[in-house]
Amino acid sequence: MQKAEQVLIDGGTSVDELMRRAGQGAAQMIWRISADQPTLVLCGPGNNGGDGYVIAQWLLEKGVDVCVAAPLEPKTDAARHAKSLWRGPTLSLAAAQTAAQFVDCLFGTGLTRAVGDDWFDHFMRLFTGARRRVAIDLPSGVESDHGTLLNEIQPFDITIALGAFKPSHFLEPARSMMGDLVGIDIGIEASSQLAILPKPRLSGPGPHDHKYSRGLVAVVAGAMPGAAQLAALAAQKSGAGYVKIFAPSGFPAPHSSIVVETVADVDELKQKLADDRISALVVGPGLGRDDHANALLDAALTTEAPLLIDADALMIAGSGFCELVAGRMAETVVTPHAGEFARLTSDSLADKIDDSRKLAAQSGCHILLKGSDSVIASPDGAASISALSCPWLSTAGTGDILAGIIASRLASGASGYRAACEGQWLHSRAARLAGPAFTPEMLIDQLPATLQECL
Numbered sequence: 001m002q003k004a005e006q007v008l009i010d011g012g013t014s015v016d017e018l019m020r021r022a023g024q025g026a027a028q029m030i031w032r033i034s035a036d037q038p039t040l041v042l043c044g045p046g047n048n049g050g051d052g053y054v055i056a057q058w059l060l061e062k063g064v065d066v067c068v069a070a071p072l073e074p075k076t077d078a079a080r081h082a083k084s085l086w087r088g089p090t091l092s093l094a095a096a097q098t099a100a101q102f103v104d105c106l107f108g109t110g111l112t113r114a115v116g117d118d119w120f121d122h123f124m125r126l127f128t129g130a131r132r133r134v135a136i137d138l139p140s141g142v143e144s145d146h147g148t149l150l151n152e153i154q155p156f157d158i159t160i161a162l163g164a165f166k167p168s169h170f171l172e173p174a175r176s177m178m179g180d181l182v183g184i185d186i187g188i189e190a191s192s193q194l195a196i197l198p199k200p201r202l203s204g205p206g207p208h209d210h211k212y213s214r215g216l217v218a219v220v221a222g223a224m225p226g227a228a229q230l231a232a233l234a235a236q237k238s239g240a241g242y243v244k245i246f247a248p249s250g251f252p253a254p255h256s257s258i259v260v261e262t263v264a265d266v267d268e269l270k271q272k273l274a275d276d277r278i279s280a281l282v283v284g285p286g287l288g289r290d291d292h293a294n295a296l297l298d299a300a301l302t303t304e305a306p307l308l309i310d311a312d313a314l315m316i317a318g319s320g321f322c323e324l325v326a327g328r329m330a331e332t333v334v335t336p337h338a339g340e341f342a343r344l345t346s347d348s349l350a351d352k353i354d355d356s357r358k359l360a361a362q363s364g365c366h367i368l369l370k371g372s373d374s375v376i377a378s379p380d381g382a383a384s385i386s387a388l389s390c391p392w393l394s395t396a397g398t399g400d401i402l403a404g405i406i407a408s409r410l411a412s413g414a415s416g417y418r419a420a421c422e423g424q425w426l427h428s429r430a431a432r433l434a435g436p437a438f439t440p441e442m443l444i445d446q447l448p449a450t451l452q453e454c455l
């Protein structure tokens with residue numbers, strides 16, 4: 001983002017002009033949602049504060065009863081210029097009174113440490129006394145890149161992001177402080193190795209496609225049949241041409257179209273996995289964690305097809321994970337939740353994006369770190385954050401479904417990173433369509449409609 005701003009500035013667009021676009025865009029948004037509510041704008045010393053003076057002046061010209069509170073004079077040229085154009089009253093923090101609407105321009109992306117108590121106590125007084133609270137770019141107290149809270153703030157009603165979304169708009173715990181999140185275009189083309197997951201663009205089968213060209217997904221089943229069945233069903237309803245489960249005898253097929261191939265032992269599994277028509281393999285959901293499960297995982301790792309590793313397989317692999325996957329030539333996607341991730345790295349999770357990137361680079365695998373703020377990282381350093389979150393996904397079976405969706409995307413020929421990104425988006429979107437309190441089957445049933453949206 002800062003690089004993108006610099007390109008514009010080098011090309012002749014002044015910081016004043018960017019600030020004018022940002023402030024006016026934000027003011028118009030505020031005007032649309034709250035019209036003439038009496039408003040207090042809290043302006044800090046940096047360019048975020050400068051945005052605040054632009055917003056305040058724009059609202060004043062609309063006839064709004066607006067006041068600025070500022071703890072310090074502006075420190076940047078652009079913010080000084082914005083203040084020079086402000087025609088309304090400016091009060092100290094201590095003198096400022098609460099207003100119906102509170103607009104927070106104390107700090108944006110430049111916050112480097114917690115806001116001190118002398119300012120923060122007033123900040124909270126003015127915040128608490130307002131009926132509507134609007135944060136400009138980022139709520140003060142939130143650092144911009146890692147989702148970290150530097151102060152104990154409370155949720156805003158709306159956050160207006162300027163120019164581009166920052167990682168903390170989507171990473172917890174910061175994300176929960178944003179309220180409704182909207183973006184303002186100020187003419188900056190942000191390009192970075194960190195992306196917000198876009199809606200996938202998929203194509204359906206062509207006239208010459210058949211079940212194998214659309215992709216054969218195989219699932220290695222273990223001790224708990226339900227999880228492997230869900231992964232298989234999800235793969236099927238995400239568009240795979242053919243879905244098979246390799247399972248011990250007596251394993252129930254989840255649907256008459258899904259083939260269950262009995263494997264008597266690990267050697268037989270290895271033989272079946274040598275079938276080069278297999279386009280993607282899933283191992284982990286319901287695998288179990290005993291010696292037999294361990295041997296099934298070893299067998300699965302012999303496949304030359306793209307591989308999705310999840311759940312029990314990750315718990316078995318533990319800190320030996322990187323060694324275990326070291327020899328793999330085909331794409332490998334790994335989908336741990338935070339607990340499984342900590343098991344793979346033998347360390348607690350400090351920074352979702354950096355830690356996922358590190359594990360991806362060390363292992364050569366694509367890592368999808370699951371959570372309400374899922375992060376996907378690739379060995380080449382690319383990373384994406386999911387902006388679609390659905391807290392109703394926090395229920396048993398949904399991870400197995402995600403594994404099946406990603407496997408079907410791998411089977412269609414997508415790269416590991418792309419399959420993980422597409423799978424994550426489809427999963428979250430299906431959850432939104434399923435509404436509250438869904439069963440795994442209800443979630444799976446939404447997958448065709450979700451695919452339809454992406455064709």
Ligand SMILES: NC(=O)C1=CN([C@@H]2O[C@H](COP(=O)(O)OP(=O)(O)OC[C@H]3O[C@@H](n4cnc5c(N)ncnc54)[C@H](O)[C@@H]3O)[C@@H](O)[C@H]2O)[C@@H](O)CC1
Nearest residue numbers: 018019022046047048107108109110111112113114115137
């Ligand atoms: N750079 C640009 O061209 C544009 C920036 N814009 C705005 O500018 C913001 C970033 O501006 P800045 O980089 O000036 O950053 P901020 O306005 O967030 O504040 C930075 C200033 O606060 C100080 N500071 C940081 N943490 C502090 C703390 N805990 N207590 C006291 N002082 C502290 C810093 O030393 C620095 O002086 C964005 O979030 C956005 O709102 C927009 O106006 C669009 C254009």
